Amino acid sequence: MNWKKNFMMLFCLLTLIAFPSMAQNKIIQLDLNNATLTEAIRSIESQSDYRFVYDNTVPLSKRVTLQIKDRKISNILAKLFDNNAISYEIAENQIILKVARPGKQSTKSTIKGKIVDASGESVIGATVVVKGDATKGTVTDFEGNFSLNDVPENSVLSISYVGYQSMEFAATSPQLAHVVLKEDSQFLEELVVVGYGTQKKINLTGAVSSISGKELNERPVVSAAAALQGADPSINLTLNTGSPAAGYSMNIRGVMSVNGGSPLILVDGVESSLSQVNPNDIDNISVLKDASSSAIYGAKASSGVVLITTKKGSKSDKAKITYSGRYGISQNTTSTDFIRTGYDHVNIVNQFYKVYQGRNMLNYSEDDLQELLARKGDLTEDPSRPWTKVAENGNYMYYGNTDWYNHFYNTSRPQHEHNVSITGGDEKINYYASGRYLNQDGIFKIYPDKYENLSFRVKVGAQLRPWLRYAINTNYNTNEYDYAGFRNEHQTIHSLQSNIISSFVPYNPDGTIMQYSNQLTANSPIGAGHGGYLAANTARNNRGTEQLTLANQFDIDLFEGLVLTASHSFRNYRNMNTHRNLPFQYSRKQGTLLNFTSGTIYNEYRELHYNSKLNSINVFATYNKLFNDVHNFTAVAGTQYDDFRGVENELIQRDLLNDNISSFSVATGEAQILQSIGTYATMGYFGRVNYDYKGKYLLEASGRYDGSSRFSPDNRWGFFPSASFGWRISEEDFWAPLRGYWEDAKLRFSYGSLGNQQVSNYSYFDQISTDKTMSYTFDGKVKSNYASVSDPITSDLTWETVSTYNVGLDLGFLRNRLNVVADYFIRETRDMLIPSITLPSVFGAKTPKENAADLRTNGWELSVSWRDEVSLAGKPFGYNVSATLGDYTTEITKFNNPDKILSDYYVGQRMGEIWGYQVDGLFKTDEEAAAYQAKINDNAVNNRVYGSKIDNKLLAGDVKFADLNNDNIISEGSGTVDNPGDKKIIGNSLPRYSYSFRLGANWNNFDFSAFFQGVAKQDWFPTTYAYDFWGPYSFPSLSFIHEDFMSNVWSPENPDAYFPRARGYASYSAGALGVPTDRYLQDVSYLRLKNLTVGYTLPVLKNRFEQIKLYVTGENLFYLSNLKKYTKTVDPELTNTRSTYNDGSGVGYTYSKSYSIGVNITF
Secondary structure, three states: OOHHHHHHHHHHHHHHHHHHHHOOOOOEEEEEEEEEHHHHHHHHHHHOOOEEEOOOOOOOOOEEEEEEEEOOHHHHHHHHOOOOOEEEEEEOOEEEEEEOOOOOOOOEEEEEEEEEOOOOOEOOOOEEEEOOEEEEEEEOOOOOEEEEEEEEOOOEEEEEOOOEOOEEEEOOOHHHHEEEOOEOOHHHHOEEEEOOEEEEHHHOOOOEEEEEHHHHHOOOOOOHHHHHOOOOOOEEEEEOOOOOOOOEEEEEOOOOOOOOOOOEEEEOOEEOOHHHOOHHHEEEEEEEOOHHHHHHHHHHHOOOEEEEEEOOOOOOOOOEEEEEEEEEEEEEOOOOOEOOOHHHHHHHHHHHHHHHHOOOOEOOOHHHHHHHHHOOOOOOOEOOEOOEEEOOOOEEEEOOOOOHHHHHEOOOEEEEEEEEEEEEEOOOEEEEEEEEEEEEEOOEOOOOOEEEEEEEEEEEEEEEEOOEEEEEEEEEEEEEEEEOOOOOHHHHHHHOOEOOOOOOOOEOOOOOEOOOOOOEOOOOOHHHHHHHHHHHOOOEEEEEEEEEEEEEEEEEEEEOOEEEEEEEEEEEEEEEEEEEEOOEEEEEEOOEEEEEOOOOOOOEEEEEEEEEEEEEEEEEEEEEEEEOOOEEEEEEEEEEEEEEEEEEEEEEEEOEOOOOOOOHHHEOOOEEEEEEEEEEEEEEEEEEEEEEEOOOEEEEEEEEEEEEOOOOHHHOEEEEEEEEEEEEHHHOHHHHHHOOOEEEEEEEEEEEEEEEOOOOOOOOOOOEEEEEEEEEEOOOOOEEEEEEEOOOOOOOOOOEEEEEEEEEEEEEEOOOOEEEEEEEEEEEEEEEEEEOOOOOHHHOOOOOEEEEEEEEEEEEEEEEEEEEEEEEOOEEEEEEEEEEEEEEEEEEEEOOOOOOEOOOOOOOOEOOEEEEEOEEEEOOOHHHHHHHHHHOEOHHHHHHHHOOOOOOOOOOOOEEEOOOOOOOEOOOOOOEOOOOOOEEEEEEOOOEEEEEEEEEEEEOOEEEEEEEEEEEEOEEOOOOOOHHHHHHHOOOOEOOOEOOHHHHEOEOOEOOOOEOOOOOOOOOOOOOOOOOEOOOOEEOOEEEEEEEEEEEEOOOOOOOOOEEEEEEEEEEEEEEOHHHHOOOOOOHHHOOOOOOOOOOOOOOOOOEEEEEEEEEEEO
């Protein structure tokens, strides 16, 4: 992708937009003729946001004559107070005036005073600190008194206390003797972004959670998805794999439909992906969880809505520039201590393989084993004991101790990130511009895979007329992932698990590639062909994405209280994947080179291009009116139209003339061209009314009439209403005695319905595909094409309907230092699309779908937070603690499966159920096993034993299955709920009790934060290809076997082991480990330290920098999980992802923990 050229063009455009706005800072003009200094400062205050602070000792009655026009306040003040015996200090928007004392150093004194609240009660623990010097401060005692020594007389004292407004005084101010703090109304006035507007948090009636950008930015993370994980108990978010280019899977409040569904993500009102958002740009996130709060977004919001608002410009005398950068190292979260001694590896493989096949998999004679044993301590090759020998026939023979994992993979990977932003503005215009560069190395070693991200955003807002405002928001984001090997890197990781034995070496003495071993019984290549493929290092792959978003918005004040908003957004998303795939040469015999090709490795170049465009138009009006100071009314009404078109083109051509050029210009084979086009459009009309009486009784009602092109004209439109109610009990008169201890109590109830249109774009069309190719020719030269017709469809498909009931409680205690939010919900999805009646097999097509299934989800969420400030060693110590916990269960309430066949959904099924067998342990003796085999027919689960060439009968250490129905047969019966045979529900694969907790503190310029996240209950049964869990029980010649694995394998000397007797292929079909059982069901619940950060703000260079902060941080530092009992090589979060090569295998691109150092600079 030519992203560099595109970036330069875009950057120039954004610069032209942004920098003229930077020059628009407010000009202050003074035209004074014998005016007093008091009149002068009033003129400055009237023209700017600056406010002057002074006491009655400052001589402001002096008169001046001055004409000046300047943008810099410092220039104006220098002229104004020249020769007037007045000194000044600019502190943000405050200008502090003092009597100047030329030639003398500022004296220091002891400041004493008392701090009370509005009722006259002493405020205990209020912080008093010299502004700009956090090392000089104190807190009030039990009487509200404070005393602070050695305070410079030209300084400013800042007074703060949780729940009250902060105040500042000149050190010489007499008001410090008795300070009255006012309650902080920020909690009451805090705004939360909701659909098409904002609402006061205190007035919300739906289930909406708000996450501040400050809270997110405490964790230096590489993606917005990583920042959002664990941020709210309703969000179930899993990073697909540990690849830096990996996406994410996300739902809000669990599974919405058997057909899936993802939340609608809007970034500044534009539909986007978390992968396309720079987390450093985020100002706040709102999560709309129930149908009442989501309903106004209509068709796309059935799975919930995530509203991301990015930072914007602010009024300032000068531009504020911020730089943040960090450098770090990432490592695997799991152990990489695999067996690397050839002697041990060969013996383990043969032990597991021989039982089933009757012969060794690795042909090492006793003499060969002695050769391996002699080299067992040689972790590097000793020239006197070479790891490769040449047999008499010229074949290479291997006797090594190769650390294959560290040959293929990097276990320590660098990453660095840089962010720059500039923000500012005045009353007429504001701007925000940011840029980010992220570079990460991946896990592959021979040709390191590398991920790069560039992101740029420019936001400009302008007051064009007193009644007209305009805003433009432009974002450009590009990602590139460059790697070697096969185009599917997850398949590469999977393939490298086979046939790579520690005794083998990657290269022969003459430098040729080792791809086949003469000591491997099966004529199979190492790593299923991918071992030598990576060593050849000629294949190249690149996946790149670009997204450009441009949004324009006008706000027109039609008359008082009524604002018309019109916006248009355009999103262009492109990706281009290039893959150069080449065969290579290898040698298994001295002097002989052979070419390697396979089903996945051949001479080919391919490109895949995808280009999508989304145009969205929103026009809506907002009316707000307060009647008689008690009736507050707000209404929103409007329309939305979305139009989407996506085109995918793939071109494949073989027979490349050059091994180093990725281009069709060097391909000579027949070209294959594939194309698919997808379009859809949605249109909606929406309205919402909010009413509150005295802030006590809150009511909201909304409705949306939606149409989607994905349904036939007769079923295209649907109306979806919602309503919610809130009662602020704490505003009632009877609550007055509780105030001061229990400030806030609000009860919420909501109901709403939404339509789900997350189906295919052409769900009601019969489709004809014309790109099919026959396997034979008519002319002996070119294979003929043919057309195929899609499976039958149901003509009356329509919306799935999602309805949610929600009841919530918001509580605030102790000046809102302690806050509690609790919600309980019931969500019902009706008319889900499922296969209808079963057609005869002779029909030759799949069963058409119809709206014929329902499910119900019940759940709850709880959030608790505490923040306070106390004195520590005479200095203010601020701290905060918060915790979240949530749970849900989903049950099928209607489904066309009258026999309740277990292989399909059925009424009463709890989503995620795992049916399996009960195991009564391992056989203690051969006699016990023989008696069991004589009585019980367990062919369905132990046929791998009976099909073995050696020990083809049950023996001590084999798995003993329980005959639950006492019919002397271990089976699944008829495979139904009523007759499951010996199966029962043994677990559930969906997460339960998702939780998180945060800790934060700051003291004496130091700050600390820690974030823990986890799942308290979740089960996983390892699949056949869960190589890292099953080890050689799956594929005997496994490449990576952990050094502790054999300690858990049964043997006569280890009868209490967890795993059974050593038998290869036991996790395959008809094997004892190939069917779900309660013994080998794994608890993959976990607690993870997601982030730990310690920072220090330097108390220096205040005249040049607003802030310099240094920090060290760690991400995913450790985890606790019961899974570690039996495997140290599988991360619990990787077990249930569907983005590995084999779903649910736990084998994939590993997650990383990282350690970083960084700096944040603002000036």
